[in-house]
Amino acid sequence: MENKTHLKTDLVIIGAGMAGLAGAVFAANRGINTILVGGAGAFEYASGLLDLWGLTHPDNGYCKDPWQDLAQIQASRHFHPFSKICPSTIETAFGELTDVLGQNGLAYAGLPRENSQIITAFGTAKPTFRYPVTMAHNVTAFRDKNPTLLLDFNGLREFRARFVQQVLSSTWQNIRIAAIDFPQMSGRSELVTPLMAQAMETEQVQDKFAAAVRPQLKGEQFIGVPAILGINTADKIRKRLEGLLGVNLFEIPTSPISVPGIRLKESFKKALEDTCVTRLPDQRVLLASQNPGKDFVLETHTHSGIRAARIQAGTCLLATGRFLSKGLISDRKGITEPLFNLRVDQPTDREHWHAASYFDPKGHAVNLAGITTDERFRPLGRKNLPAHEKLYAAGSILAGQDWMRTRSGAGLSIATAFSAIEQIALGRT
Amino acid sequence: MVKKKLTPQVLIIGAGVTGTGIARDLALRGISSLVIEKGNINDGASGRNHGLLHSGARYVGSDLDSASECAQEARILKRIAPHCIEETKGLYVAVKGDDESYVADFPGLCKKAGVFCQALCVKEALALEPGLSKDTIAVFRVDDASVDPFHLSLENMNQAIEHGAVYYSNCQAMGFSLEKKVIRKVSVQNCLTGECFKITPRVIINATGAWAGMVAQLAGIGLDMIYSKGSLLVTHNRLTTHVINRLRPAADGDILVPGRTVSIFGTTSVRLDNLESIRPEFDEIDFLIDQGAQMVPGLETARYIRAYAGVRPLVRSQNETRGDDRTVSRGFYLFDHAKDGVDNFVTITGGKVTTYRLMAEKTADLAAEKLKISTPCTTADTPLMSKAPSKLIEAGMSVKLWAKETNPGDYMMWECEMVPKSHFKELILWLKQNRERADLNSLRIHSRLGKGACQGTFCSLRVTGFMYDEAYINGGQGLDNIKYLLTERFKGQKPVLWDSQLAQAELNEAMFCSFFGLDMVDPDRKG
Numbered sequence: 001m002e003n004k005t006h007l008k009t010d011l012v013i014i015g016a017g018m019a020g021l022a023g024a025v026f027a028a029n030r031g032i033n034t035i036l037v038g039g040a041g042a043f044e045y046a047s048g049l050l051d052l053w054g055l056t057h058p059d060n061g062y063c064k065d066p067w068q069d070l071a072q073i074q075a076s077r078h079f080h081p082f083s084k085i086c087p088s089t090i091e092t093a094f095g096e097l098t099d100v101l102g103q104n105g106l107a108y109a110g111l112p113r114e115n116s117q118i119i120t121a122f123g124t125a126k127p128t129f130r131y132p133v134t135m136a137h138n139v140t141a142f143r144d145k146n147p148t149l150l151l152d153f154n155g156l157r158e159f160r161a162r163f164v165q166q167v168l169s170s171t172w173q174n175i176r177i178a179a180i181d182f183p184q185m186s187g188r189s190e191l192v193t194p195l196m197a198q199a200m201e202t203e204q205v206q207d208k209f210a211a212a213v214r215p216q217l218k219g220e221q222f223i224g225v226p227a228i229l230g231i232n233t234a235d236k237i238r239k240r241l242e243g244l245l246g247v248n249l250f251e252i253p254t255s256p257i258s259v260p261g262i263r264l265k266e267s268f269k270k271a272l273e274d275t276c277v278t279r280l281p282d283q284r285v286l287l288a289s290q291n292p293g294k295d296f297v298l299e300t301h302t303h304s305g306i307r308a309a310r311i312q313a314g315t316c317l318l319a320t321g322r323f324l325s326k327g328l329i330s331d332r333k334g335i336t337e338p339l340f341n342l343r344v345d346q347p348t349d350r351e352h353w354h355a356a357s358y359f360d361p362k363g364h365a366v367n368l369a370g371i372t373t374d375e376r377f378r379p380l381g382r383k384n385l386p387a388h389e390k391l392y393a394a395g396s397i398l399a400g401q402d403w404m405r406t407r408s409g410a411g412l413s414i415a416t417a418f419s420a421i422e423q424i425a426l427g428r429t
Numbered sequence: 430m431v432k433k434k435l436t437p438q439v440l441i442i443g444a445g446v447t448g449t450g451i452a453r454d455l456a457l458r459g460i461s462s463l464v465i466e467k468g469n470i471n472d473g474a475s476g477r478n479h480g481l482l483h484s485g486a487r488y489v490g491s492d493l494d495s496a497s498e499c500a501q502e503a504r505i506l507k508r509i510a511p512h513c514i515e516e517t518k519g520l521y522v523a524v525k526g527d528d529e530s531y532v533a534d535f536p537g538l539c540k541k542a543g544v545f546c547q548a549l550c551v552k553e554a555l556a557l558e559p560g561l562s563k564d565t566i567a568v569f570r571v572d573d574a575s576v577d578p579f580h581l582s583l584e585n586m587n588q589a590i591e592h593g594a595v596y597y598s599n600c601q602a603m604g605f606s607l608e609k610k611v612i613r614k615v616s617v618q619n620c621l622t623g624e625c626f627k628i629t630p631r632v633i634i635n636a637t638g639a640w641a642g643m644v645a646q647l648a649g650i651g652l653d654m655i656y657s658k659g660s661l662l663v664t665h666n667r668l669t670t671h672v673i674n675r676l677r678p679a680a681d682g683d684i685l686v687p688g689r690t691v692s693i694f695g696t697t698s699v700r701l702d703n704l705e706s707i708r709p710e711f712d713e714i715d716f717l718i719d720q721g722a723q724m725v726p727g728l729e730t731a732r733y734i735r736a737y738a739g740v741r742p743l744v745r746s747q748n749e750t751r752g753d754d755r756t757v758s759r760g761f762y763l764f765d766h767a768k769d770g771v772d773n774f775v776t777i778t779g780g781k782v783t784t785y786r787l788m789a790e791k792t793a794d795l796a797a798e799k800l801k802i803s804t805p806c807t808t809a810d811t812p813l814m815s816k817a818p819s820k821l822i823e824a825g826m827s828v829k830l831w832a833k834e835t836n837p838g839d840y841m842m843w844e845c846e847m848v849p850k851s852h853f854k855e856l857i858l859w860l861k862q863n864r865e866r867a868d869l870n871s872l873r874i875h876s877r878l879g880k881g882a883c884q885g886t887f888c889s890l891r892v893t894g895f896m897y898d899e900a901y902i903n904g905g906q907g908l909d910n911i912k913y914l915l916t917e918r919f920k921g922q923k924p925v926l927w928d929s930q931l932a933q934a935e936l937n938e939a940m941f942c943s944f945f946g947l948d949m950v951d952p953d954r955k956g
């Protein structure tokens with residue numbers, strides 16, 4: 001207890017998932033002194049794609065123009081967090097964030113007003129708003145159904161080229177598959193994409209890779225690989241390999257723990273270096289308290305349970321995610337928010353958490369549960385008043401949204417974090 | 430379909446442990462049989478029970494005949510099918526507040542029924558099973574064991590097939606053509622394809638468990654059935670080494686049965702009016718946990734991975750004239766419908782997994798008599814061991830085998846149950862040779878695929894990738910397979926989704942819906 005650090009700051013952000021990290025970037029850009037507490041958590045599961053809005057009604061299929069659907073949500077779904085943000089603000093938020101990520105080694109691409117279709121490791125086409133440029137030819141090759149070679153790596157379970165090829169066979173016929181050994185890893189019975197990507201960072205491995213691929217090409221102009229083209233310099237690696245092979249190379253996002261998720265994490269890390277944001281990535285907030293009119297006081301612990309810091313902050317942004325990240329906790333009797341014991345809007349009892357069928361097009365009610373806020377993203381208490389004057393919440397912990405079914409994960413986090421930080425910046429002046 | 434197969438000596442309707450047991454019994458007597466099952470093996474109570482190989486102790490207070498019958502049959506099964514049984518032993522535990530006179534009478538009653546029972550001092554018991562409540566006041570040790578009913582039924586059926594029996598899954602008995610007190614033909618429908626066909630057997634055995642009344646009705650025979658539903662919970666980890674029973678007259682939430690890596694806890698007894706939806710209710714689950722925690726406090730905080738319910742059939746007002754005298758005890762019901770004016774029709778229902786072999790023997794005796802065949806039953810002395818690969822059913826054991834047999838290129842197909850590729854490949858090959866199809870669903874039935882804590886998140890993906898690689902499946906089949914698997918498994922997971930399992934469900938949905946878009950895959954899409 002004695003060697004515990006005491007820290008004082010203007011803003012503390014709890015949770016370093018998409019909402020927390022984006023919030024930290026926005027805070028840094030606005031010069032707000034910030035402490036960001038929390039490790040990557042569920043972030044590592046992210047696909048690296050930045051969705052905005054992809055699905056409103058399953059019957060109508062994926063939406064092409066997310067803005068059109070968002071405008072409808074503004075008009076009709078008053079409980080949805082997006083109804084509190086105007087579309088141009090969302091656009092600004094995306095722009096600001098992708099610029100920062102681009103400056104830190106992770107360039108994103110996408111159309112201004114439309115979703116793009118990305119082929120996943122399941123051979124399914126996923127609608128997304130912004131995708132890493134290493135996946136740019138994924139979008140175009142699928143759109144134009146170009147003759148493409150899909151590469152398999154012996155021993156890699158997370159990606160099987162024949163899986164992708166077969167699922168696509170009814171719509172995209174000219175996909176050929178070929179299997180190679182990953183350089184310097186042949187004979188291994190199990191490969192994992194993060195280790196392959198790590199190895200790809202050296203030119204020697206890239207050259208060997210190109211040499212192994214060259215004989216497999218039969219005139220195809222496109223090659224698809226699982227997302228393994230390096231960690232920190234993926235786009236450079238892709239361009240170098242394209243030069244060596246004389247074809248277009250693209251990545252296909254794989255199931256977690258995925259390389260693009262790691263890249264995002266690394267890019268955010270770089271972006272926050274030498275800014276007014278201090279990161280405490282190895283700590284978790286265990287206790288949070290605030291007395292009216294006073295600062296927030298947070299106690300943090302390391303993962304091994306050792307008390308680490310006591311943080312005093314004037315403003316707090318809660319971005320602790322849902323059940324997977326432990327921002328929300330559930331037991332047989334109900335759902336609670338563990339840090340501030342905030343009001344959690346939820347179905348009356350557990351029986352109503354889930355629909356009878358897993359793929360019920362309406363989704364599951366439990367995924368709409370969460371924290372309800374006012375127009376300024378401050379959690380509401382039992383009397384529909386802000387629980388704390390200077391407590392804000394952002395990301396998937398918010399009530400009234402189902403980011404999984406509506407394909408709006410990153411977009412929800414980025415937009416709500418942006419709005420909250422704007423409010424905080426306003427309050428400061 | 431080959432004509433010959435449709436004229437068996439005996440048609441068995443229902444492939445639970447009883448129906449498959451009868452097929453084995455007849456096959457060993459050299460009598461040909463065809464088994465039809467509307468779903469898959471053990472879709473009924475045989476796949477939805479506690480898996481307790483009863484020592485008999487549970488029935489000493491209520492039914493001494495049943496108790497001794499269990500004791501005898503359990504001994505036989507341990508001898509012929511040791512690979513399906515884990516000799517866990519059992520403890521009977523009374524806690525503060527339980528009826529002390531029952532505790533006092535218990536050893537005497539066991540003795541009377543011929544059921545082994547030994548008193549332990551509480552300290553000794555707590556050392557054996559540290560998970561027991563600190564409020565324990567009395568403990569007895571009995572010969573309970575845990576049995577894998579899937580393995581048992583699969584072995585029954587496989588051994589029967591090796592001796593000439595035939596099995597059709599997804600085939601439902603729809604009607605009987607009666608002619609002069611005899612069923613001539615049985616109409617059957619394939620539930621997957623809709624195709625209808627007729628079977629011409631000499632004897633028909635109705636082994637449809639809780640559905641027996643409906644099948645008897647096809648011959649115009651009324652059986653007044655009572656349905657008693659029981660719900661069960663599966664824990665993520667094995668909580669105890671012994672079977673733990675509450676030492677009190679049989680009631681709700683008083684049995685905890687360990688089976689390999691998990692424990693199964695239950696059960697309840699709830700009257701149902703029909704068999705349309707057999708599923709655990711949320712309040713039943715809460716009640717069970719509250720009850721069980723009195724005996725094993727860890728049940729309060731345990732991580733549950735699944736819940737399911739089965740139905741025990743009871744036949745009402747079964748009076749002496751109708752009940753066949755072959756029914757050696759009230760443990761099961763065997764009806765010779767000659768008494769109802771249908772000479773070649775027999776119904777067997779009720780009973781227990783523990784006594785299934787005896788039930789099969791009595792039923793096969795009756796069928797053989799009708800066929801005028803006198804070959805005796807040999808099931809009590811013939812090892813129940815087929816040549817089919819069973820390593821995959823024995824989760825947990827597979828790891829040990831794998832460690833011994835490891836060779837390069839072999840890797841784990843699904844981590845929570847630690848199943849290596851080689852065992853899996855063996856099963857697919859066998860399925861392809863012996864069954865119509867080798868898809869994710871038949872693998873699910875013949876293995877523990879998707880039954881672990883990961884809720885199928887990672888295993889279904891890997892297994893599907895592997896199936897594509899080996900060209901076992903093509904086109905969009907893999908996605909349909911995964912969708913079907915997730916849909917099926919969800920039914921069991923839904924009632925226990927809280928805490929870590931709810932978090933797991935979130936990851937699962939993030940992956941399969943948000944990322945891979947399976948919710949938008951049309952299952953009817955032509956692949």
Ligand SMILES: Cc1cc2nc3c(=O)[nH]c(=O)nc-3n(C[C@H](O)[C@H](O)[C@H](O)COP(=O)(O)OP(=O)(O)OC[C@H]3O[C@@H](n4cnc5c(N)ncnc54)[C@H](O)[C@@H]3O)c2cc1C
Pocket residue numbers: 014015016017018019020037038039040041042043045046047048049050051052256283284285286319320321322324325326327339394395396397408409410411413936939940943944
């Ligand atoms: C499998 C998967 C696939 C996905 N795919 C996509 C996709 O394709 N496109 C897309 O746009 N989005 C995707 N996402 C969603 C996206 O990555 C985010 O999960 C989502 O945007 C929610 O972000 P969040 O920051 O609100 O919550 P989370 O990402 O859940 O982050 C919350 C963070 O808070 C931390 N935390 C919780 N409690 C504490 C505490 N007490 N102290 C400190 N830290 C704490 C957690 O450790 C965690 O890191 C995917 C997510 C998953 C799981």
Ligand SMILES: Cc1cc2nc3c(=O)[nH]c(=O)nc-3n(C[C@H](O)[C@H](O)[C@H](O)COP(=O)(O)OP(=O)(O)OC[C@H]3O[C@@H](n4cnc5c(N)ncnc54)[C@H](O)[C@@H]3O)c2cc1C
Pocket residue numbers: 442443444445446447448465466467468469470471472473474475476477478479480481482483600601602603636637638639640644658659660661696738739740741777778779780781782783784
């Ligand atoms: C909750 C519960 C817990 C139990 N616990 C134990 C225990 O711990 N130990 C123990 O020894 N016993 C236990 N039992 C009892 C045991 O499970 C049953 O006695 C046994 O499984 C019955 O097997 P069966 O083959 O007769 O019936 P079932 O397994 O129900 O089989 C009947 C089959 O017939 C099929 N069928 C129905 N209609 C048709 C048709 N028209 N055409 C074709 N097929 C049809 C069904 O799909 C089903 O597969 C328990 C039972 C329950 C309900």
